[in-house]
Amino acid sequence: MDLSKPSGPHLDARTWPGVLAGYHRPSTARSILEIAVTVIPFVALWVLIAVAVVNGHWWALVLTVPAAGFLVRLFMLQHDCGHGALFPRRRANDWAGRVLGVLTFTPYDYWRRTHAVHHASAGNLDKRGVSDVHTLTVHEYMALSRWGRARYWLYRHPVVMFGVGPAWLFLCQHRLPIGLMRAGALPWVSVLATNLAIALLTAGLIWWLGLFTLLVIQLPITLMAATAGIWLFFVQHQFEDTHWSEGRDWSFPHAALHGSTHLDLPPVLRWFTANIGVHHVHHLSSRVPFYRLPDVLRDHPELREVGRITLLQSLQSVKLTLWDEHSQRLISFREARSVG
Numbered sequence: 001m002d003l004s005k006p007s008g009p010h011l012d013a014r015t016w017p018g019v020l021a022g023y024h025r026p027s028t029a030r031s032i033l034e035i036a037v038t039v040i041p042f043v044a045l046w047v048l049i050a051v052a053v054v055n056g057h058w059w060a061l062v063l064t065v066p067a068a069g070f071l072v073r074l075f076m077l078q079h080d081c082g083h084g085a086l087f088p089r090r091r092a093n094d095w096a097g098r099v100l101g102v103l104t105f106t107p108y109d110y111w112r113r114t115h116a117v118h119h120a121s122a123g124n125l126d127k128r129g130v131s132d133v134h135t136l137t138v139h140e141y142m143a144l145s146r147w148g149r150a151r152y153w154l155y156r157h158p159v160v161m162f163g164v165g166p167a168w169l170f171l172c173q174h175r176l177p178i179g180l181m182r183a184g185a186l187p188w189v190s191v192l193a194t195n196l197a198i199a200l201l202t203a204g205l206i207w208w209l210g211l212f213t214l215l216v217i218q219l220p221i222t223l224m225a226a227t228a229g230i231w232l233f234f235v236q237h238q239f240e241d242t243h244w245s246e247g248r249d250w251s252f253p254h255a256a257l258h259g260s261t262h263l264d265l266p267p268v269l270r271w272f273t274a275n276i277g278v279h280h281v282h283h284l285s286s287r288v289p290f291y292r293l294p295d296v297l298r299d300h301p302e303l304r305e306v307g308r309i310t311l312l313q314s315l316q317s318v319k320l321t322l323w324d325e326h327s328q329r330l331i332s333f334r335e336a337r338s339v340g
Helices: 013-023 028-054 058-082 090-104 108-121 138-142 146-155 158-171 185-209 211-235 252-258 267-272 279-284 290-299 311-319 333-339
Strands: 262-264 308-310 322-324 329-331
Touching (some): 013 252, 013 279, 013 290, 028 058, 028 090, 028 185, 028 211, 058 090, 058 211, 058 267, 058 290, 090 108, 090 185, 108 185, 138 322, 138 333, 146 158, 158 211, 185 211, 211 311, 262 279, 308 311, 322 333, 329 333
Parallel strands (some): 262 308
Antiparallel strands (some): 322 329
């Protein structure tokens, strides 16, 4: 039986990982091409902006917007490396991921370890707190003190979630392996080596451009890309009909299929985000290379409508902050007050 072929619309969640295994084979040539068409334009845009700004053409800073888009795509390529999905060999994935991590300000081995925890526990109420958007149940929120509720409200506020949060994560938290102090030497080596490479690259750019010019260019690119990345991560699991369950009832395939969105983006955004919007398929089988995810939807159209939300609909997810265990859906603070 060819598992890459459609097998009917009534497959349950437990069957999909086996079906999707037929899509695991990455192409080295295709992956190198995808890296090239992302790295080369990113570097070219960065140099063009720098040369223009040095010569007084400040209008060139508008090009930081597409540069941020390419940086998002670089992170998504690094993300595929972390899952062993970009190249057939693990060593190739790891070293490509480490190099890309210097550009994305993300220490590869540290991030890979925490992200693996996310995949192994997404939707499990008993295993929250590592590499996820912290989400309380209505009961847990109501049991907090007034100060505790205020802190959670502040954490979930859009200004913090998509403004302060991304800046803290990529500029500060990634500089130390917080949360992995007992995970061995590799996270420390990864963080320190990435920091050293960033420091050397930064020193060279300061020598060429000066500190002010470097900050004027790099900070907007980094912060816009970080905000876009956090937004994507947020809407991929924070939607009204997502799935959460306690450990005894939790099932990996069910949580992957029903706890992740199919964020149906316009084609240009699909390219810049490396198809990460097909997130339910990615969680079911993270070894599928990003460029094969559209093949999955083509061959298995029954997956297209599972968890599907549009870009406009995803904006409504911001207000969803608490898991209501009775209605089995995410609700807003306002709805929680009426429930309580």
